[in-house]
Amino acid sequence: MIAVNTQYQPLAQIEAKRMKKAVLIFSGGMDSTTLLYDLVSQQFELYLLSFNYGQRHKIELESAKRTAEKFVLPHKIIDLTSVNQVMEGSSLTRSHIDVPYGHYAEESMKVTIVPNRNMIMLSIATAYAVSLEAEAVYFAAHAGDHAIYPDCRQEFVDKLSEVTKIANYHPVEIRAPYLQMDKGDIAKRGVELGVDYSMTYTCYEGKELACGKCGACQERKEAFLKAEALDPIKYQD
């Protein structure tokens, strides 16, 4: 009897693995890196997808590549610089968007103002999930985002998921498990999971050494303070 059970176990494992294939939108920042560790610990077979919208992403994408290599996970980078075109001559609408930091580099500005960005990224990630027959697309939107951005709210995630379930022959679910957590909660979770935060990039300035002053750096520092953990990266200050 035991022999029979043993014989069937590998098949059951394969089946379980097939059930848990997912695509993760992966920027290489601390939120999506924590989610990567989280999903790996939940035994998801992960496929990583990054997006290049412009200048600032170059160093962030390098972090993403290094983490993907560390985990030996498939990682694709989609070039969406062409999409920046839809923003030309639209200064009228820029007042809608919160650009909180004066010292953004000009190239970085572009990155922050592509409207509908989550929907674009999630649509492409859904295409990837369909082609892999994966059950879900994950992204690491969190509570600090959804006060400002409508496409980081539960209503958006739920309604988009209704679409991705019926848009193709293979249904895909959109999941944002950190939506009720803030950046401090994420850092806490990351410390539990043993995330190597030395490999994550956060700073808006896009230089090798984080500035420590911009809003993104400040947010990161506060997150580590709240998690009562030490941030392993070096800052200019």
Add this chain to the structure above:
Amino acid sequence: MIAVNTQYQPLAQIEAKRMKKAVLIFSGGMDSTTLLYDLVSQQFELYLLSFNYGQRHKIELESAKRTAEKFVLPHKIIDLTSVNQVMEGSSLTRSHIDVPYGHYAEESMKVTIVPNRNMIMLSIATAYAVSLEAEAVYFAAHAGDHAIYPDCRQEFVDKLSEVTKIANYHPVEIRAPYLQMDKGDIAKRGVELGVDYSMTYTCYEGKELACGKCGACQERKEAFLKAEALDPIKYQD
């Protein structure tokens, strides 16, 4: 009294024009070209958006450019060739997709098999609409499509529209007014509107002269037959 009315009319016209700004997903084929004429006749202020996924589109995009120039309408072409990556090594799922014609060129094959393509295009078009503060995104899906493709059905359009209404500070509606019409109905409508079909490109082969034999050419010929109209383009046969 008449003088006062005259004075107020231009303002009212400006207001009406502001109310009817829209983005059209424009391939340069007969369906989206008919919709272009249709929306212009409804006095929409139109912004055209085309997508380049690969080889086959080159000649179709030339048609699109010529029609845009004829109408002096803003026209952007988004390069999405990078998105083809998400299809690598996914031969498993290709059986889901109807590729009805044996003589597709190899490069054209790629074009037909990007899953979730409508959602990707509509997401980017929505970004454009938000940046323009346009009320809607139009696309020319028709009854001949939705038997095969889930993302050409009313349910998909309705659910996606629920998302685009809440995904950004500016709400956008997704509209597919030809969804209950077949290609023959569209040709009939086009003849009424005076569409110049000599400027539209349909053939799958991607050569300057349409082959007349592939599925797309056959569909086009049937549409003109049903509309009792003459197709102005020349065929190889």
